[in-house]
Amino acid sequence: MTKPMIQPLLKLPTTTPSSLVLLALLLLPFSAYSQESVKRPPIIDVHVHAMKHNPAFSSDLCPWFLKNMPVGDPNQPPPSFINTDCTDPLKAAQSDQEMQEAVLATAERLNMVLVASGDPEILRRWHKAAPDRIIPSLAISSSDEMTVEAFEDSLSSGFYKVMGEVAPQYQGVSVSDMSLDEYFAVAEKLNIPVGIHMGTGGNGMANITSPKYRASLGRPFLLEDMLARHPKLKIWVMHAGYPMIDEMIALMGAHAYVYVDLAGFIWSYPLEEIHAYLKRLVQAGFGKRILYGTDLMIWPKLIETSVGVIENANYLSYEQKRDILFNNAVRFFNLDESKFR
Numbered sequence: 001m002t003k004p005m006i007q008p009l010l011k012l013p014t015t016t017p018s019s020l021v022l023l024a025l026l027l028l029p030f031s032a033y034s035q036e037s038v039k040r041p042p043i044i045d046v047h048v049h050a051m052k053h054n055p056a057f058s059s060d061l062c063p064w065f066l067k068n069m070p071v072g073d074p075n076q077p078p079p080s081f082i083n084t085d086c087t088d089p090l091k092a093a094q095s096d097q098e099m100q101e102a103v104l105a106t107a108e109r110l111n112m113v114l115v116a117s118g119d120p121e122i123l124r125r126w127h128k129a130a131p132d133r134i135i136p137s138l139a140i141s142s143s144d145e146m147t148v149e150a151f152e153d154s155l156s157s158g159f160y161k162v163m164g165e166v167a168p169q170y171q172g173v174s175v176s177d178m179s180l181d182e183y184f185a186v187a188e189k190l191n192i193p194v195g196i197h198m199g200t201g202g203n204g205m206a207n208i209t210s211p212k213y214r215a216s217l218g219r220p221f222l223l224e225d226m227l228a229r230h231p232k233l234k235i236w237v238m239h240a241g242y243p244m245i246d247e248m249i250a251l252m253g254a255h256a257y258v259y260v261d262l263a264g265f266i267w268s269y270p271l272e273e274i275h276a277y278l279k280r281l282v283q284a285g286f287g288k289r290i291l292y293g294t295d296l297m298i299w300p301k302l303i304e305t306s307v308g309v310i311e312n313a314n315y316l317s318y319e320q321k322r323d324i325l326f327n328n329a330v331r332f333f334n335l336d337e338s339k340f341r
């Protein structure tokens with residue numbers, strides 16, 4: 001569908017005489033020159049949704065909009081899920097093609113690899129256009145979606161490398177409920193890493209958006225029975241169980257192989273709150289088990305917005321930022337680091 005977007009090292013007009021090119025290069029400020037010519041250090045985004053365009057869900061977005069939790073009344077129309085009242089809202093893509101081109105161009109420019117799940121057709125298109133930039137992930141949250149056999153076949157086909165987003169919380173079901181147990185057993189057997197939604201879903205999830213959603217079913221401790229049944233299963237907790245930091249830290253302490261991602265809350269809650277949560281995770285000693293994730297949906301610029309939160313975290317060293325943005329994911333997903341150079 002889309003041609004692979006290969007960025008030239010230096011974008012020079014081909015008609016310019018070479019002496020002028022040289023002069024122009026010499027006159028370029030060093031920072032501009034280096035930005036264009038040097039490949040950025042790689043980033044792995046472990047939480048991307050490849051969604052089909054839906055006109056009913058296509059409005060712009062103000063990052064950190066939950067800094068003012070809406071007020072409302074059950075007998076009045078519900079508050080809107082997303083706030084667009086800011087000076088520079090992020091634009092929603094208005095077609096599948098626009099989204100694909102924007103996301104893959106960003107991934108190329110920022111030297112990113114995206115672990116993506118979602119609409120199978122969209123995911124295959126993205127993967128076909130940029131096979132080195134997309135790691136396909138198979139999302140399943142309920143046994144109604146797919147039989148265990150079909151699930152195992154899909155994972156064995158080789159296209160999907162990851163299982164997630166697994167989000168039974170939205171169905172009012174615990175992650176340790178036996179209805180998903182055989183699926184986790186398949187992932188354990190095939191050594192497929194699993195991303196599980198725990199914690200936040202945004203404002204009014206239970207009574208505005210998803211009636212079966214329960215905040216209490218996002219408690220990180222609910223993972224324990226499932227983990228005990230599957231000792232070889234490799235999981236990461238999506239959204240880092242926000243805002244249940246104490247349970248999250250206790251769970252990671254008791255279960256040595258559990259990682260977390262920062263997706264979703266990194267662009268929706270107040271910045272001070274995000275930094276306090278991330279800082280606490282690092283302060284508690286888990287800097288090597290934090291993965292970068294956006295929770296990208298329909299706003300392409302959300303990637304830069306969210307990566308910027310990590311880049312601007314002045315309490316993190318350069319090495320700690322590299323761990324979060326790249327090194328931890330390479331270790332967690334057993335990726336070949338030499339492929340990123």
Ligand SMILES: [Zn+2]
Nearest residue numbers: 165197238239
């Ligand atoms: Zn989620």
